[in-house]
Amino acid sequence: MIYITGDLHGGYDSGKLFKVKYKPDDIIIVCGDFGYVWYIDTDAKEREKKKLDRLIEKLGCTLLFVDGNHECFDRLEKYRVSKKYGGKVQKITENCYHLMRGERYDINGFKFLCIGGAESHDAQYRIYGESIWLQESITKEQIEKTISNCKDIDFIISHCAPSDFLLKMYLNGDTDFTYSETQSPLMLQKLLETLEKQEKSWKWFMGHYHTDLNYEPFYVMYRTIYCVETGEIV
Numbered sequence: 328m329i330y331i332t333g334d335l336h337g338g339y340d341s342g343k344l345f346k347v348k349y350k351p352d353d354i355i356i357v358c359g360d361f362g363y364v365w366y367i368d369t370d371a372k373e374r375e376k377k378k379l380d381r382l383i384e385k386l387g388c389t390l391l392f393v394d395g396n397h398e399c400f401d402r403l404e405k406y407r408v409s410k411k412y413g414g415k416v417q418k419i420t421e422n423c424y425h426l427m428r429g430e431r432y433d434i435n436g437f438k439f440l441c442i443g444g445a446e447s448h449d450a451q452y453r454i455y456g457e458s459i460w461l462q463e464s465i466t467k468e469q470i471e472k473t474i475s476n477c478k479d480i481d482f483i484i485s486h487c488a489p490s491d492f493l494l495k496m497y498l499n500g501d502t503d504f505t506y507s508e509t510q511s512p513l514m515l516q517k518l519l520e521t522l523e524k525q526e527k528s529w530k531w532f533m534g535h536y537h538t539d540l541n542y543e544p545f546y547v548m549y550r551t552i553y554c555v556e557t558g559e560i561v
Contacts, residue, residue: 329435329555330355331484333534333548334395337362338378343550344386346561353388354434356426358534358548359395359443359486364403364419367457372402376420383422390423391416393443395486395535400462414441426484428465429472437555440480442473442518445487445535446509463511470514474521482555483522483531489515492545501547502536 328350335341335357344355363379366372383390394403403425406417414430426432426441433439444465453459477483488496490512497506522529530544532553540547541560551560 328353328557329437331358331482331532331546331548331553331555332356332551333358333539334360334397334537335362335392336360336397337365337375338382340549341382343552344382346552347554349386349388351387355386355388355390355552356439356484356532357390357392358484358532359393359445360397360534361392361395361425362397363423364406364425365397365399367399367402379420379423383420388422391426392424393426393441393484393486394428395443396445396447396459396463398460398463400460401456404462412439428469429476431476431480435555437481438479439482439484440473440477441484442469442515443486444469445511448504464509465511465514467514470517473518477518477521478525479527480522480529483518483529485515485531485533487511487515487535488533488545488547489519491516491519492542495542496536496540496547501540502538504536 366375408415408417412432412434414432415427417425428442431440447459450459493512496502532546534548536547537549538547539549539551553560
């Protein structure tokens with residue numbers, strides 16, 4: 328089975344994963360703010376790795392993630408790039424991989440398009456290079472690559488929302504996040520407009536907003552887990 332959920336924040340929101348009893352061939356996809364690639368200090372990085380290894384051992388399956396905004400991009404970019412599921416990935420540790428921006432993956436017969444990234448709403452409280460990074464935003468080049476790979480996609484995995492859907496959430500009072508037309512939602516809007524011209528149906532999953540919502544075909548994930556094969560949410 329393939330399962331999709333929201334932010335883990337380096338363990339602070341990882342407990343929800345144990346709602347499901349996984350089999351070794353199962354896969355969990357996290358919609359950004361994975362948070363287990365965060366610390367710069369050597370000792371802290373080692374503790375973080377042990378914490379992630381324990382989590383994966385307890386889950387007993389494979390853990391995949393797109394990047395959010397709360398990741399240490401300076402560290403993340405140093406992981407070796409390899410090929411898995413038909414696209415580029417970075418192996419973080421055993422049975423844990425970063426799904427890279429703009430890449431297309433074929434997993435268990437389903438086609439996934441992945442594009443992490445978002446702007447930090449708490450940027451004013453963070454220090455660049457220590458707790459916030461310039462690489463958090465989706466670039467023009469990254470969205471162009473994503474759009475070039477979007478034909479016949481079943482699922483889109485992002486961290487934030489395209490601007491039209493973000494505005495809908497804001498007007499409906501579904502999120503405490505203030506609406507603003509930052510770079511990443513505007514980039515994702517270009518992807519959305521391309522997808523809407525295609526005949527094939529798709530579902531779009533995201534995290535970031537610390538709430539659980541479903542406005543078909545959009546799913547905002549936080550505390551819940553979606554099973555791709557059954558369409559059920561737990």
